[in-house]
Amino acid sequence: MDLVIVDYKAGNVQSVQFALERLGVQATLSCDFETIKAADKVIFPGVGEASSAMAQLRARNLDKLLPTLEQPFFGVCLGMQLLCEHSEEGDTDLLGIIPLPVKRFETDLKVPHMGWNQLENLQSPLFEGIAEGEFAYYVHSYYVPLSEYTIAQTSYPEPFSAALQYKNFYAAQYHPEKSGPAGSQILKNFLAL
Amino acid sequence: MLTKRIIPCLDIKNGRTVKGIRFENIRDAGDPVELANWYAEQGADELVFLDITATNEERKTFAELVRDIARHIDIPFTVGGGISAVADVEVLLMAGADKVSVNSAAIRNPHLVDDLARRFGSQCVTVAIDTKHTEAAGWKVYARAGTVETEHATVDWAKRVVDLGAGEILLTSMNNDGTKAGFALDITQAVSEAVSVPVVASGGAGTMQHFADAFQVAHADAALAASLFHFRELDIPDLKRFLKAEGIAVRV
Numbered sequence: 001m002d003l004v005i006v007d008y009k010a011g012n013v014q015s016v017q018f019a020l021e022r023l024g025v026q027a028t029l030s031c032d033f034e035t036i037k038a039a040d041k042v043i044f045p046g047v048g049e050a051s052s053a054m055a056q057l058r059a060r061n062l063d064k065l066l067p068t069l070e071q072p073f074f075g076v077c078l079g080m081q082l083l084c085e086h087s088e089e090g091d092t093d094l095l096g097i098i099p100l101p102v103k104r105f106e107t108d109l110k111v112p113h114m115g116w117n118q119l120e121n122l123q124s125p126l127f128e129g130i131a132e133g134e135f136a137y138y139v140h141s142y143y144v145p146l147s148e149y150t151i152a153q154t155s156y157p158e159p160f161s162a163a164l165q166y167k168n169f170y171a172a173q174y175h176p177e178k179s180g181p182a183g184s185q186i187l188k189n190f191l192a193l
Numbered sequence: 194m195l196t197k198r199i200i201p202c203l204d205i206k207n208g209r210t211v212k213g214i215r216f217e218n219i220r221d222a223g224d225p226v227e228l229a230n231w232y233a234e235q236g237a238d239e240l241v242f243l244d245i246t247a248t249n250e251e252r253k254t255f256a257e258l259v260r261d262i263a264r265h266i267d268i269p270f271t272v273g274g275g276i277s278a279v280a281d282v283e284v285l286l287m288a289g290a291d292k293v294s295v296n297s298a299a300i301r302n303p304h305l306v307d308d309l310a311r312r313f314g315s316q317c318v319t320v321a322i323d324t325k326h327t328e329a330a331g332w333k334v335y336a337r338a339g340t341v342e343t344e345h346a347t348v349d350w351a352k353r354v355v356d357l358g359a360g361e362i363l364l365t366s367m368n369n370d371g372t373k374a375g376f377a378l379d380i381t382q383a384v385s386e387a388v389s390v391p392v393v394a395s396g397g398a399g400t401m402q403h404f405a406d407a408f409q410v411a412h413a414d415a416a417l418a419a420s421l422f423h424f425r426e427l428d429i430p431d432l433k434r435f436l437k438a439e440g441i442a443v444r445v
Contacts, residue, residue, distance in 0.1 A: 015291070
């Protein structure tokens with residue numbers, strides 16, 4: 001299988017590549033659209049701040065091109081948020097693939113939401129073999145509200161989207177590459193889609 | 194529900210965990226990767242690796258080690274020790290570290306914190322604070338591995354680095370470190386209540402109840418210990434079962 005990780009200098013590219021290696025899968029890192037378009041599957045990592053990530057994507061013309069992809073696509077953490085319409089982080093227009101907003105946590109709880117929290121109300125083959133309430137590792141200050149595209153949720157303290165699916169675009173707010181055996185299973189499930 | 198994190202800390206010198214770690218069922222407890230994997234299997238929620246080497250040459254070894262750790266373990270980890278510039282951090286994050294911790298460098302140059310936060314995001318910037326209480330001065334921040342008293346009052350310094358963009362505070366009480374008499378609950382609580390980001394309690398853990406107190410009394414979001422875990426005085430699965438029975442949210 002030809003698997004490409006979109007390389008736009010996001011911080012966790014290496015961790016995602018290593019996680020796939022642990023599953024015996026060699027992924028190609030690329031920011032070249034022809035290479036990405038030709039892949040069987042695409043993983044879109046991301047950590048950091050939304051407006052600088054969008055600037056990196058625009059510099060590579062990927063903001064125009066990623067929305068046209070038709071193969072299974074998996075956005076991780078900031079990579080999930082970037083698929084949405086608009087983020088309160090830096091008042092940033094995003095890729096606009098999934099018609100949802102990204103909001104800042106308004107809570108007395110600590111922000112970033114950092115650590116292991118649960119995956120609930122699982123509704124996708126992405127979660128094959130994953131138990132309701134399984135833990136995953138999250139670290140983020142902005143979130144996507146629940147919606148018709150939510151395929152898993154968690155709470156902090158209000159429920160929000162832990163994972164999304166819109167057509168061929170899958171996305172996770174948590175870090176499957178850092179979520180132990182359960183995270184590996186979710187990556188494996190994506191590869192099997 | 195978000196769970197409280199239990200974090201073993203490993204000191205690294207020349208690419209090896211420092212002497213004295215005893216594990217009968219680990220082939221090479223000096224190998225940080227093997228030890229890290231064992232902790233991950235035990236249910237550690239994160240790991241911290243502190244580079245205690247001195248020279249630049251040895252720091253290159255540390256970056257290679259970070260890459261090796263990232264290749265093999267599937268839980269998040271923070272690296273720290275001797276980080277003084279944005280370039281140091283870039284190397285460590287690109288090698289696969291999830292967070293970096295800065296300490297003395299932030300005291301020398303507080304704007305390092307906002308440079309790092311802007312460049313890499315607050316979520317990967319932990320500011321480590323070594324603090325000591327004296328009757329005369331109250332809780333003050335200490336620099337250079339706790340050897341030099343600074344002018345900063347601990348709560349004020351924590352607030353300042355969070356304003357600059359720190360995403361987490363790792364607070365070590367030098368009064369408590371190594372005593373096994375419990376975490377410094379008063380200052381941990383004061384810092385935790387003063388800042389909006391997670392606080393990791395460090396220094397003084399000796400019993401399971403000490404961890405419960407760090408979470409329930411001092412409102413820490415995570416607790417760190419080193420020798421207590423390394424010497425198997427306390428095993429993480431037992432600790433988590435205890436905390437759960439105490440009504441504390443943990444990942445088991």
